[in-house]
Amino acid sequence: MADQGSEDIARVIAGAKRRGGRGWLLALLLLGLGLSGWLWVGRSAETGGTVYVTEPVVRGDLTATVTATGTVQPTTEVEVSSELSGTLLSVDVDYNDEVTVGQVLARLDDTKLRAQVANAEAALAAARAQLAQAEATQREAEELYETQAELQKRGVVKHSDFVTYEANRDRARAAVEAAQASLTLAEANLALQRTDLEKTAIRSPIAGVVLNRDVSAGQIVAASLSAPTLFTLAEDLRRMQLLVDIDEADIGEIAVGNAARFTVDAYSGRSFPATITQIRYAPETTDDVVTYKGVLAVDNADLTLRPGMTATATIVVTEEKGVLQVSNAALRYAPPQMVESAGGGAGGLVGLIMPAPPGSGSSSAASGKTVWVLRDGTPVEVQVTPGATDGKYTVIAAGDLAEGDQVITDQRDAAK
Structure with missing residues (x-):
């Protein structure tokens, strides 16, 4: 120059x-x-017109995580309804009550159903009596038939009379079968009426806690069109689950068994452990954003967490020990490219008298697969293979780097 x-x-x-x-x-x-x-x-x-900002290459442990939000839910939640219509005679549980399997939650007025059961019991008794009468008639017809059959063999009884005894026997047998069918029908009808009577007592299908009660004594329940929800029950709240929405960009990094920790607004500064137990295949789209539902198992032995709490979970996807790492800023750095003048650049007398200001020019685009290392005061570009990242540092899986190398993260004018 x-x-x-x-x-x-x-x-x-x-x-x-x-x-x-x-x-x-x-x-x-x-x-x-x-x-x-x-x-x-x-x-x-x-x-030196340019001062480079550097950070050393370090070796240590790195944990990569994914963040997702969701809500705490019971592992099993059941809505209890009534199969029958009627008036609620009593409601036997309230909010937060613990219930056992088969425990009565409420009762419908069963006056009409008790009468129907009594009627079915009477019909059953009549059917049994009819069967007994038909069986007696059958025995009589069978005896007469056998006697007349012996006499016919001897030629004592006319054939026309024998045909009558044979027909009476067959009719008696048919009457017994009809009486047996009537008895079966009466038994089935009684069982049906008794089942309906038992359903007037609305019972808990699970052991758990009453989350919600939507009815009171004296309220009319109409189950003709759709079964109304009377109670909402949650299974043991000591074992909960966290349902989170995982972004589609992160779903490939998460697997069943990943450990996680989450926080809720109710307990600032406290985090709770959890484990991924399921990643559902069905996508959920909200405002053109695709997410997938992840299920995390939560231990709630102290009953601190409550259903419906909003949670922010940090899921550990990678843990690497003793690996080379560089600052993410080093992967984003690229030196500026000088812009030459139309007259042949910054050379010549004009360029000597009026040199271009330091730092003028356009920056080249960083590829994310190279870093610039300051060696003997000179920037040297080094190809690297980046690995997992925790958002601040990135693992270097391959490349001509060693612990302590100074990678460039930025530069500035020496006069500044």
Whole structure:
């Protein structure tokens, strides 16, 4: 650059000699400015016009995580309804009550059903009596038939009379079968009426806690169109689950068995442990954002957590021990590219007199697969293979880096 400036100055002095007079003054002025610029450039080169901000390559443990939000829910939640319509005679449980399997939660008025059961019991008794009568008639018809059959063999009984005894026997057998069918029908009808009577007592299907009670004594329940929800029960609240929405960009990193911790607004500063137990395949789309439901098992032995609490979970997806790491800023760094002038760049006398300001130019795009290492005061580009990241540091799986190498994360003008 100094040689180019010297040639320009020589040309200016030669032209001034030809012009004479004031040309010498102009030549001396240009010579002074040129020397000043040349000295400025030399001094900048000696002192280093660019200061690089660096961070060392470190070796240590790295934990990569994924964040997701969701709600705490019971592992099993059951809505209890009534199969029958009627008036609620009593409600036997309230909010937060613990219940056992089969415990009565409420009772419907069963006056009508008790009458129907009594009627079915009477019909059953009548059917049994009819069967007994039919069986007696059958025995009588069978005996008469056998007697007449012996007499017919001897030729004592006319054939027409024997046919009558045979028909009576067959009718008696048919009457017994009909009576048996009537008895079966009566038994089934009684069982049905008794089942309906038992359903007037609305019982808990699980052991758990009453989360919600939507009815009161005296309220009319109409189950003709759809079964109304009377109670909402949750299974043992000491074992809960956290349902979180995982972004589609993160779903490939998460697997069943990953450990996690989560926080809820109710307990600031406290985190709770959890474990991924299921990742559902069905997508959920909200405002064009696709997520997948993750299920985390939660131990709630102290009953601190309550159903419906909003939680923010941090799921551990990778844990690596003793690995090389660089700052993420180093992977984003790229040195600026100088923009050349239309007249051939910053060379020449004008460039010497008016050098371009430090840092002018456009920055090249960082690929994320290279870092710049400061070696002997000179930036050197190094190809690397990045691995897992925790958002601040990234594991270097391969590359010509060693612990303690100074990677460049930024640069600035020395005068600043």
